[in-house]
Amino acid sequence: MSIVNQIKPLVIKTLGELYGQAFNETGITISSTKPEFEGDYTLVLFSFVKQLKKSPEQLGNEIGEALVKSNPDLFSGYNVIKGFLNLTVTDHFWTAVLQSNYANTKFGFKPANGQKVMVEYSSPNTNKPLHLGHLRNNFLGWSVAQMLKESGYEVIKSCIVNDRGIHICKSMIAWQLFADGATPQSTHTKGDHFVGEYYVKFNDEYKRQTEELIAGGMKKEEAEKEAPIMKATQQMLLDWEAGNPAVMELWKKMNGWVYAGFDVTYKRIGSDFAKMYYESETYLPGKKFVEEGLKQGVFFKKEDGSIWIDLTAEGLDEKLVLRKDGTSVYITQDLGLAQQKYEEFNYNQSIYVIADEQNYHMKVLKLILQKLGKPYADGIYHLSYGMVELPTGRMKSREGTVVDADDMIEEMVNVARKKTEELGKVKDFTETELMELYDTIALGAIKFFLLRVDPKKKMIFNPEESIDFHGFTGPFVQYTHARIKSILRKQTAGKQLHPASPLLKLEKDLIVSLEQYPVIIEQAVAEHNPSVLAIYAFSLAKSFNTFYTELSVMNAETEEKKELRLQIAEMTANVIASSMSLLGIKVPERM
């Protein structure tokens, strides 16, 4: 149990003994003591003043006195400043925390709790390669899944592939028109990039045709409908739905190219899925779902035959769930898929990692399932994240203003290589080891950059400034780990510490941070927010670097101090590696 959670009941107990009044935990605020004051944890006294009719100073002294007296193993002293009671925890306690956890690589992790949670993430379209926005999704999804897994949940990672629809037909049409039989193999292009090029070509041609029609006197809206390439695309979509063999074959071929490309990228960034769903297979079951809802009277049919749900009582609108021609819309498919997932996996919780532009859609999805009385409805959670934008605004695939995922990784690998060569610390590495190190650093930088920001906030990526390797970054944390490992290669911890040896401030600061790790994980899980871990990992690394410059481990004043610092170093390395692993980031032994 974390120390803060140990202190709270003690405070309640003490208050009861001193004043004979009951307090509950919510009224008690305990926080880390600010560095400019003496002490480790601070109890805010103002909230008791009114109820107990005593001055904060008097209360602080009485409570502090009683706490220290009845818990001599935990508290070594206290001081009261204004309305704050600062408590100092004994060095004995901190030493014991260190001694019993320093070698535990699973510190802060929890045993299985029997709960099953699905995490749906990534969910790409098959008409273009992945870009920076997709990376944010992939890293968030993977990290949240990993955090849940190490907190005791059984996690099933899934991915719904958007493999059908008008956008795929656009790439297909453009390929028919312009490719002249070219393939990824013949052009030596990665499959997803290859198909993406035709998506851009479609839009170029569409724009050209539209402008031509406008020049010929047509209105803009009409021209957009009448452009031959758009008409051909719409026809192709109809042919696809009708199962036209030639169209199906082309569709399968081009999707195959895209999947081959995605596989390479997924492998590289570490995304993996226990279950893949394809929209081409899930868009039909949704219809059955609608029939069921119609029978229950949750949905209603309009005169033209289209089917709706009325959500005006919930402050939303009427929402279409099936077109008048009986074909499904987006929400139809998602309803069907939710049911399918539940039948297959019987989950307690289902997390959808989807951008915040779909907040309304996800709200409607959950609401409909709740109105239908589905047992899994309440377990649906939309992990909504903000878009990654460029300084110039939103990225648009159509306009080519995207930061391509593969390009970005390649670029960062090059920066990592250049920097590593300049520093020349790993000259003895084999070529394979070097490549692995560059990948570790490059992906560490990108992942940390995207995960260190609160998911729900949109973030701005400036390609000019690119991603740094200094300061609040992945490589900074990785570097700290490598530094520690360098010490531990010389000697490892393993002896019993003397419980009464006094701690220096820098030593204690680190143990205090380390002790907080399990609470940090709990917070990150509760908020579905990996940035909590990123911020923590950085601040821990920062503390260690200060410790490292000020105090020597190998040449410590005494053998006792040396053992103490070796244990601190080892535990710091473990917690850094652990917290980074929850972010999907590897840490190198040397760099």
Added chain:
RNA sequence: GGUCCGGUAGCUCAGUUGAAUAGAGCAAUUGCCUUCUAAGCAAUAGGUCAUUGGUUUGAAUCCAAUCCGGAUCACCA
């Protein structure tokens, strides 16, 4: 127009279940490699927490109004 989200240092972001003098990183200036890895450490400078009013012992944080930015309200996915 309705709903939702955001506005904190030049830039990118923490802090938002109320608590001590609002914090990091980058950029700027300045020191520190004969000493466990300088991808590091230390220091200086940088703020009307969008604005106004309210609640409170105490407000960046809660409430109200206003201004600015974004998303969404599709028989697109």
